[in-house]
Structure formats: structure tokens, C-alpha cells
Amino acid sequence: MAGCVGLSAALCQEGVSVVQVLLFSLFNGLLYGMLLFMLSSGLTLIFSMMGVLNFAHASFFMLGAYFAYEISRLIGFWPALFFAPLGAAVIGAVIERYGLRTVHKFGHVAELLFTFGLAFVIEELVQMIWGKTNKPYLIPSSMDFTLFTWQGLDYSAYRVFMLLTSVGIFVALYWLLTRTRVGLIIQAALSHPQMVGALGHNVPRIFMYTFGFGCGLAAIGGVLGGNVLGTEPAMAIQLGPIVFVVIVIGGLGSLGGALIASIFIGILTNAAVSYDVPFGPFFALFGVSSATDIGNDLVRMTSGSVSSVLPYLIMVLMLILRPRGLFGNRDV
Amino acid sequence: MSMKGLLNNYGVWMVAALIILLVPIPFGSGFALSIASQMTIAIVFALAYNMLLGQGGMLSFGHAIFFGLAGYFTIHYLNWMGQGVVSYFPVSLLPLLGGLVSMVLGVLIGLVSTRRAGTTFAMISLGFGEMVTALTLIIVSFFNGEEGIQGDRWVGPEPLGITFGSDVQVYYLAGAWCFAAAVAMYAITRTPFGRMCNAVRDNPERAQFVGYNTQRVRWLAFTLSAFFSGIAGTLHALVFEHVGFETVDIARSGFVLFMVYIGGTGTFLGPVLGAVLITWLTSILSNFTEAWYLYFGIIFVTIVMYAPGGLAGLIFMHEPIWLTDPRLLRRLLWPYALGLASVLVALVGIIGEMEMIYHLSNDITGEFVMNLYGFDISLRNTVPWVICAIIGAIGLALCRKSFPLVAQHWHQVMHEARERVLQ
Known part of the structure; x- marks a missing residue:
């Protein structure tokens, strides 16, 4: 087969062409990226406002998925899409008001520790309430069909819906922050909190609403992604660090940066898995042979097997070489 | 120095040594000795971690890599000794070797991660932690994936009949290293370098202005902390004769952070208190309740919110x-x-x-x-x-x-x- 260069053997045997894999990984990467964006947008907003990296952000993503599972079991998916994020947002606001605000006076390290502990507690609470095994949160049956087939690949209706919703949220968020009065106050509170306070706005309350709003956004991601990625207690710890990677690469506090970095990481990790580029020839250049055990490991490495390392490698390099990220206006 | 002066200056250390020596008499069972060994390991790791967090003001989310990688190295070294691939090295001195391995890693990673403190440092440490955890599944020949690797500490000659075959012998090995490491780490806090660490933590700009290279101070603190973490990791490997990816992952890093912070970062005694208490509670309570980790997390969050000085802080308030x-x-x-x-x-x-x-x-x-x-x-x-x-x-x-x-x-x-x- 001529079109099989750089494809994994399994895909090649099924007669899948390079173009198909490209489209497939682009679509799925975009989807995953937009999901990441729903988390990273809230996180970056919270960071630029309060200077605190919310370690528990992905926990609200998880809460969204679990709430949606319960609500969709009782009254259906559409109410869940509304009420689950609302519930998570209220919990987020309460935690900001009675937790984070108490810790604020001890400094940023204490805030980081608080959210780290919170992430741990939420994971354990989820295990306490919903058990340690994963929950059958399924794609709503009304959207569980193939919407269209293009280039020999099926595009499920639910995934297209996910993509459209997340794009819609991005547009709405952009409009909210740049074109409305609320957005202008938030933007002003980001850079000049004292001045905004002096103008009569309650800045701590703005912080609380923003924190709750960001948690709600993450929960929407959970409602949409929980049934695709799986709803289990480990989902937060799996996704949490990746979201950090995204906002560090995009630049802390930059919404556009968060979008581009989300899509970049989404497509990169998906493409690394589907193309599965072998590193053997690369290591062979340095005389590594599969004769030794360690050499064998290196030669057998492919972009798919190292795809879990790539985001962190990029983040560390970014922090070392350009700590402000791609579009950030200040250092981490 | 008079007897009284000796007691005043070294009384605490004498008591500590006595406790380490006498523990196997009332607590001689295999289970109790295993907990005691884990406590000594936890103390070394917690004190090493507090060199960063408490004394240097650096919050790390990936410090377990220095703990775990030394453990992996130790098990490999034991196996190589068994196969005769490497020359014999006394098992009782292996923690030194493991510490040095982690120290070399600390020099390399510290070079890039300690340029800044605060959030940047925390994020880089998280990145390295996640990378090493992922590598345990990729480089199978060294880490052996989720299974981990096993070794036998009973190798080579038997000086004075000490084989480290029994629980008591390995407990005394861990205890002796714990004591030595604690003394060394305490001594470091009393040196001018220890004071410089505190200065760089509290006011890096002023420290720089006085003429100190803040990055180099942080780098040295990081390297030393990695060294002592490596000692703890080696002891862990020797006690359990097994290491797996759970010794390097973020849960382990978070665990030591919880221990240190619950004990208290402000004093030298705090991490010791946290390590002993949390190790004891974990091994006792996990038999009674599966929700122990939930309570553990809640204790941590409560301490962060209401007692940032930790338990030691509460004691020293008086x-x-x-x-x-x-x-x-x-x-x-x-x-x-x-x-x-x-x-x-x-x-x-x-x-x-x-x-x-x-x-x-x-x-x-x-x-x-x-x-x-x-x-x-x-x-x-x-x-x-x-x-x-x-x-x-x-x-x-x-x-x-x-x-x-x-x-x-x-x-x-x-x-x-x-x-x-x-x-």
C-alpha cells in the first residue's frame, strides 16, 4: 500500500489512507482541543483576576460530568446541560467565598495549596458518593447516530454537536468579555482592582462570580465530554495537569492564547497517536540498536507511545525559554 | 562542656536516638516494625521536602521523582550485584549511592527549574513529575511499567552476621540513616547557607541586592533536597524490596506535601511530627475505613485555612x-x-x-x-x-x-x- 507511510500498521491494514487519518485526527484533535478550551478559558480568567492557579479546576469538570449523569438519568440530557454547570458554578462560588477568600491573606502559595487539597478532597468525595468505578453516563440517544460520512469516515452527531456548542461558547465568551458592561468591569478588575473598587464595584464579589463562572464553564466541558471520555473519579487528575499545560503555553491570562494552545495540544496529542511515527530510525542515527534492553525500548518508541509526555515536555521548555507563554503579557 | 550544657544542646537528639534504638523492644512485631521503618523513611523524605518548601519557599508538585528514581536505581543495583555485573557495594551504604544518583538528577533539573521560585517553579516541578511518571510506562526495561521491579537486599558478604534479612535489622538500618540524615539536615539549617535560603525565600530582591545569586542558592537547596530525598527513596526500596511507578507519581509528591504542611513548615520539628503522625494514621486507619484519604485531604485543607503553621505551629504558639x-x-x-x-x-x-x-x-x-x-x-x-x-x-x-x-x-x-x- 503506497499511502501507508508513517501510519500505524493496524490502521494501514484496514486500508485507511493518510488523508483520512489526517482529517480524523484533525477533527478529533479539534474536538478535544475545544473541550480543553472550556476548561482553560475559565482557568486563565481566574488566574489573571486573582493570580491563583486553580488546581481544582478539572475537579469541577468532573463534578459537571457526575451531575449531568444524575440529572440526565432523572429528567434528561438537555436539562442536565443547563443545571449541572449551574450547580458546579454555585459550588465554585461558595468555595471561593468561604475557602479561597480565607486563604487569600496567607499568599499565593497557600492559595495553590488550598486548591491542590481541594482537588484531592473533591476526588475522594466523588468516590464517596458515586463509588470508585466509572458511571455509565452515555451519549443521549437522540444524538447517537452518524450525522454524515466524509472521506470514508463517520462523524457522529454528538461529536458535531459538541464542537458546535464549544465554538458557540467561545463566541459568547468573547462577546461577553469585550462587548458587554459586565465584561468591561471584569476586564477592568483584572488590571486595576483598586480603581474598580473605588468606582463603587464590589471587587471581591466580582472575583466570586468570576470563579463560579469559570467553574461552570469547566462543568459544561464535563457535561459534554464526560460521556465521551468516561465518567470516573480519576478523570480530573488525568485532565487537570493538561489544562495547566495549555494555559502555560497559551500565556496566562490570555483568552486567545488559551484557545490556540488548546487546539494545538488537542491536535498534537491526537495526531501523535494516530500517525504513530516510529522513533527507531532517529535513534538508529545515534547508533542505538535493539540489541540491548534499553536500546530496544528506545527503538520501539513511537510518537503514539510518548504522546502522554509531549505536552509536559512542551510546557517545561516553554517555562524555561519563554515563561510568559505564546500570547501572555506577563510571566507565570 | 559540662553535662548540663551537653544535655541542653544535644538533649533532643539524644532522646531521638534513644527512641529510634528502643522502638523494637515494645513494638517488635513484623507489622509494627514495618510501620516504624516507614516512619523513618517518611521523616527523611518530609525533612528533605521541607528544605524546599519551608526553608527555601519552593513549592514542588513533583518531588517524588527524586525519591522514586533512587529507589529504582537501588533495586537495579541490588540485582546487578546479585548477578555479579557490578562490583560489591555494602548494602548499608547504598542510601549514600542512591542519594548521589538523585543529587545528580537534582543538579540537572534544578539548573532549569530554580531560575524562578513561586508558580513557575511549581509548574516545572509538576511537568517533570508527570514526564517521569509517563516514562515509567514507556522505558519498560528500566521501570517495568505498572508492575515495578523487585530485588533482594540479602546479597554479598555478611559482616558481623548482618544480612538485612530480618525486619529488625532493616529497621535499624533505616533508623540509623534517618538519624544521620536528620542531623545533617538540621546542621544545614544552621549554616550561613541555610540562612541564605531563608533570605532568598523571604525577600529575593534584597538578597540579590546584598550580592547573593538567588538562583544559585535555590539550586543548591534543590540539589541537597534531592540528595536527601534519594536517601529516603533508597531506604524505601530496601525496606520493601520493590519499587513501582507509585513511588514517582504525583500522588506520592502530594502525600509528602500534605505530611509536611500538616506537621508544619515553619519549624524543623514540624515535618517530623507530620511524617510520624500521618504514617501512623494511614497504616492504622486504612484497616478501619476506606475513606481515610478523604479525611486526610480535609485535615490538610483545614490546616491550610485555619492553621498555616501546621501542628508544630499550634504547639509553638504556646x-x-x-x-x-x-x-x-x-x-x-x-x-x-x-x-x-x-x-x-x-x-x-x-x-x-x-x-x-x-x-x-x-x-x-x-x-x-x-x-x-x-x-x-x-x-x-x-x-x-x-x-x-x-x-x-x-x-x-x-x-x-x-x-x-x-x-x-x-x-x-x-x-x-x-x-x-x-x-
Whole structure:
């Protein structure tokens, strides 16, 4: 087969062409990226406002998925899409008001520790309430069909819906922050909190609403992604660090940066898995042979097997070489 | 130096050495010795971690890599010795070798991660932690994936008949290294370098202005911390004769952070306290409750919110009082007892409720029967739920009454201590 260069053997045997894999990984990467964006947008907003990296952000993503599972079991998916994020947002606001605000006076390290502990507690609470095994949160049956087939690949209706919703949220968020009065106050509170306070706005309350709003956004991601990625207690710890990677690469506090970095990481990790580029020839250049055990490991490495390392490698390099990220206006 | 001077200066250390020496006499069983060994390991790791967090002001989310990688190296070295691939190295000195391996890693990683403190450092440490955890699944020949690797510490000659085959012998090995490492780490805090670490933590700009290279100070602190973490990791490998990816992952890094912070980062004693207490609670309570990690997390968050000095901070709050007049502490006794009692009542109710929820959602038998506080109860029955709720409510109400009382007495006693000093 001529079109099989750089494809994994399994895909090649099924007669899948390079173009198909490209489209497939682009679509799925975009989807995953937009999901990441729903988390990273809230996180970056919270960071630029309060200077605190919310370690528990992905926990609200998880809460969204679990709430949606319960609500969709009782009254259906559409109410869940509304009420689950609302519930998570209220919990987020309460935690900001009675937790984070108490810790604020001890400094940023204490805030980081608080959210780290919170992430741990939420994971354990989820295990306490919903058990340690994963929950059958399924794609709503009304959207569980193939919407269209293009280039020999099926595009499920639910995934297209996910993509459209997340794009819609991005547009709405952009409009909210740049074109409305609320957005202008938030933007002003980001850079000049004292001045905004002096103008009569309650800045701590703005912080609380923003924190709750960001948690709600993450929960929407959970409602949409929980049934695709799986709803289990480990989902937060799996996704949490990746979201950090995204906002560090995009630049802390930059919404556009968060979008581009989300899509970049989404497509990169998906493409690394589907193309599965072998590193053997690369290591062979340095005389590594599969004769030794360690050499064998290196030669057998492919972009798919190292795809879990790539985001962190990029983040560390970014922090070392350009700590402000791609579009950030200040250092981490 | 007179006897009294010796006791004043080194009394604490003598007591510590005595405790380490005498533990196997009352606690000679295999289980107790295993806990004791884990405690010594936890103490070394916690103290090493606090060199970063407490003394250097660097918050790391990936420090377990120095712990775990030294462990992997140790097991490999033991196996290589068994196969005769490498020359013999005394098993009792392996922690030194493991520490050096971690130190080299610390030099390399510290070079790039310690340029800045604060959030940048925390994020880089997280990145390295996640990378190494992922590598354990990729480089199978070294890490052997999720299974981990095993070794046998009983290799080579047997000086004086010491084989480290028995639990007592390996406990004394861990204990001796724990003591030596603790002394060394304490000594470091007393050097000019230790003081510079504190200065760089508190005010890097001023430290720089005085002429110190803040990055180099942080780098050195990071390297030393990695060294001592490596000693702890080696001891872990020697005690368990097994290491897996769970020794390097973020859970391990978070665990040591929790321990250190619960114990208290502000004093040298804090991490020791946290390590001993948390290791003990973990090994005792995980037999009784599956929700222990939930309580652990809640304790941590509570400490972060209300007692940032940790348990040691709470203890040393009383220092001015007992330095003035230890008899004043007696007046705090009954308010404290009252406060503690009301907290306990509240906890009995809340924990009972949580245990029941936990059992309800994790019950695979489908019978919904459990043992709570010695009573066999059915979760379909509403009575235990109501009783626990009532106990919890009573406890919380008592807390509301007793906490202001505790605060009031505390302020009175502090006030009196101050008056006496001023007189």
C-alpha cells in the first residue's frame, strides 16, 4: 500500500489512507482541543483576576460530568446541560467565598495549596458518593447516530454537536468579555482592582462570580465530554495537569492564547497517536540498536507511545525559554 | 562542656536516638516494625521536602521523582550485584549511592527549574513529575511499567552476621540513616547557607541586592533536597524490596506535601511530627475505613485555612507562655478539653454519616450491612442516619459554644504572660 507511510500498521491494514487519518485526527484533535478550551478559558480568567492557579479546576469538570449523569438519568440530557454547570458554578462560588477568600491573606502559595487539597478532597468525595468505578453516563440517544460520512469516515452527531456548542461558547465568551458592561468591569478588575473598587464595584464579589463562572464553564466541558471520555473519579487528575499545560503555553491570562494552545495540544496529542511515527530510525542515527534492553525500548518508541509526555515536555521548555507563554503579557 | 550544657544542646537528639534504638523492644512485631521503618523513611523524605518548601519557599508538585528514581536505581543495583555485573557495594551504604544518583538528577533539573521560585517553579516541578511518571510506562526495561521491579537486599558478604534479612535489622538500618540524615539536615539549617535560603525565600530582591545569586542558592537547596530525598527513596526500596511507578507519581509528591504542611513548615520539628503522625494514621486507619484519604485531604485543607503553621505551629504558639511560667498552661487545660470534646462529638456524627454514604455507594454485595463504631447496622434503616445526624448537630452546637471560650482563655493567658514579662 503506497499511502501507508508513517501510519500505524493496524490502521494501514484496514486500508485507511493518510488523508483520512489526517482529517480524523484533525477533527478529533479539534474536538478535544475545544473541550480543553472550556476548561482553560475559565482557568486563565481566574488566574489573571486573582493570580491563583486553580488546581481544582478539572475537579469541577468532573463534578459537571457526575451531575449531568444524575440529572440526565432523572429528567434528561438537555436539562442536565443547563443545571449541572449551574450547580458546579454555585459550588465554585461558595468555595471561593468561604475557602479561597480565607486563604487569600496567607499568599499565593497557600492559595495553590488550598486548591491542590481541594482537588484531592473533591476526588475522594466523588468516590464517596458515586463509588470508585466509572458511571455509565452515555451519549443521549437522540444524538447517537452518524450525522454524515466524509472521506470514508463517520462523524457522529454528538461529536458535531459538541464542537458546535464549544465554538458557540467561545463566541459568547468573547462577546461577553469585550462587548458587554459586565465584561468591561471584569476586564477592568483584572488590571486595576483598586480603581474598580473605588468606582463603587464590589471587587471581591466580582472575583466570586468570576470563579463560579469559570467553574461552570469547566462543568459544561464535563457535561459534554464526560460521556465521551468516561465518567470516573480519576478523570480530573488525568485532565487537570493538561489544562495547566495549555494555559502555560497559551500565556496566562490570555483568552486567545488559551484557545490556540488548546487546539494545538488537542491536535498534537491526537495526531501523535494516530500517525504513530516510529522513533527507531532517529535513534538508529545515534547508533542505538535493539540489541540491548534499553536500546530496544528506545527503538520501539513511537510518537503514539510518548504522546502522554509531549505536552509536559512542551510546557517545561516553554517555562524555561519563554515563561510568559505564546500570547501572555506577563510571566507565570 | 559540662553535662548540663551537653544535655541542653544535644538533649533532643539524644532522646531521638534513644527512641529510634528502643522502638523494637515494645513494638517488635513484623507489622509494627514495618510501620516504624516507614516512619523513618517518611521523616527523611518530609525533612528533605521541607528544605524546599519551608526553608527555601519552593513549592514542588513533583518531588517524588527524586525519591522514586533512587529507589529504582537501588533495586537495579541490588540485582546487578546479585548477578555479579557490578562490583560489591555494602548494602548499608547504598542510601549514600542512591542519594548521589538523585543529587545528580537534582543538579540537572534544578539548573532549569530554580531560575524562578513561586508558580513557575511549581509548574516545572509538576511537568517533570508527570514526564517521569509517563516514562515509567514507556522505558519498560528500566521501570517495568505498572508492575515495578523487585530485588533482594540479602546479597554479598555478611559482616558481623548482618544480612538485612530480618525486619529488625532493616529497621535499624533505616533508623540509623534517618538519624544521620536528620542531623545533617538540621546542621544545614544552621549554616550561613541555610540562612541564605531563608533570605532568598523571604525577600529575593534584597538578597540579590546584598550580592547573593538567588538562583544559585535555590539550586543548591534543590540539589541537597534531592540528595536527601534519594536517601529516603533508597531506604524505601530496601525496606520493601520493590519499587513501582507509585513511588514517582504525583500522588506520592502530594502525600509528602500534605505530611509536611500538616506537621508544619515553619519549624524543623514540624515535618517530623507530620511524617510520624500521618504514617501512623494511614497504616492504622486504612484497616478501619476506606475513606481515610478523604479525611486526610480535609485535615490538610483545614490546616491550610485555619492553621498555616501546621501542628508544630499550634504547639509553638504556646512557647511564650511556658517560657514565662509553665503553670499558666494549666489554666488552658479545661477550655482545651472542652473544645476537644465538642470537636470529637461533632466528628463522631459527621464521620459516621460519611462512612455510611461511602459504604452505600461502594457496596458490591448489595446487602447494605456494615459495622459502624462496633454496631452492626443496616443502611436501609433510617435510625443510624438520624442518630449520626443528631450527634453531629449536637457536636457542632457545642463547638460554637466552646470555641469562643477557648479563644477567650487563650487571650487572657497570653495577656497575663505578657504582663508578667513586662513587670
